[in-house]
Amino acid sequence: MKYNIFPRIRNFEFSLKTKYWLGNCPIKTLFVNALSFYTPESERFFIRTVKPFYKNIHDPILKENVKNFIRQESNHQQAYTQYLRELVNKHYPKLTSKNITQPILALAYALGGKKMGLALTVIGEHFAAVLADVILNNAQMLKEAPSEMRHLLLWHCIEEIEHKAVVFDILKQFKGEYLYRIAAFFTITFCMSFAYFKIFWQMMRFDGLHKKWSYYKAILYFCWGKPGIFRQLIKPYFAILKPRFHPWQQNNHELIQIWENKLSKRYQIDELHLNF
Ligand SMILES: [Fe+2]
Ligand SMILES: [Fe+2]
Structure with a gap:
């Protein structure tokens, strides 16, 4: 499946007056904050791993898509x-963005070379696309978010789905063996789980929620209940381990168009209403 992607310029102003900006719910809000x-x-890492391949891409559509990616x-x-500057300044002044899994990614990149770097990005992009699909299919969750946050998330999800195959196709063109994909899958899965858990825990502690058992139960339900977010993520996320996998085997292009129409019809953020 080949088609062109294009960047949609958006300007945001975040105010995040309420700490639990997503429906006044700490679990949903912390979940999105942690993922973001x-x-x-x-x-930045993804862009860095893609750039060295750019000049050797000869397919004009792929080359244009890489530029737009x-x-x-x-x-x-x-x-x-x-958004994160606003969040930290206003609500989590002591939260540090130091990510201790970055050295692991840097080491994997240094040891495995450029193709390994690209494979790590393939997995990162795959996770972003799968998550974007789940969010757009559960967009009623965003109904209670401030308009600029709703707009940010929808816009990001649309573009993550749209460019989901770009890096995968570069790796394929440069004959990135299946082994790279497997090694990258486990490296990224470990790093992401660790980093997200750490930041989620730090915010919980900061808010004093970590002492309340009812929150742990609610988190479990939100992630693994019916229809829990992780429950919906797990199968499409693991699909990349299939040797003949390609991101467009899950054809959700229609989902982009549906949301794109909703966003572009009403360009003014405040006028953006979601119809379900
Ligand atoms: Fe992105
Ligand atoms: Fe992306």
């Missing part, structure tokens, strides 16, 4: 930096 926390540095990720990086 390392977005800027992850996307980099633009999209740079825009996400900037928008998420703004």
Whole structure:
């Protein structure tokens, strides 16, 4: 499946007046905050691993898509930096963004070389696309978010799905063996789980929620209940381990168009209403 991707420029102003900005629910809010926390540095890493391949890509569509992939990720990086700055300044002044899994990724990149770096990005992008699909299919969850946060998440999800095969196709073109994908899958899964758990725990502690058992029960239900977020994520996430996997085997292009229409019809953020 071949088609062009393009960056949609968005300008955001975040105010995050309420700490639990997602429906006044600490679990949902902390979940999104934690998942977003390392977005800027992850996307910087992704761009860094893709750039060395650019000049040797000869397929004009793929080359154009790589350029636009980099633009999209740079825009996400900037928008998420703004949102996280607001979050930390206003609600978590002592929270540090130091990610101790970064040295593991850097080591894997240094030992495995450029193809390994690309494979790590393939897995990171796969996770982002699978998560984006789950979020867009559960977008009623965002109904209670402030409009700029709703807009940020929907915009990011659309572009993550749209460019989900770009890095995968580069790796394929440069004959990145299946072994790279497997090694990258376990490295990224470990690093992401550890980093997300750490930041989620830090926010819980900061808010004094870690002493309340009812929160642990609610988190478990939110992640693994019916229809829990992780329950929906797990099968598509592991699908990348199939040797003949390609991201567009799950064709959710229609989902992009549905949400794109909803976003572009009403460009003004405050006028964006979700119809379910
Ligand atoms: Fe992104
Ligand atoms: Fe991405």
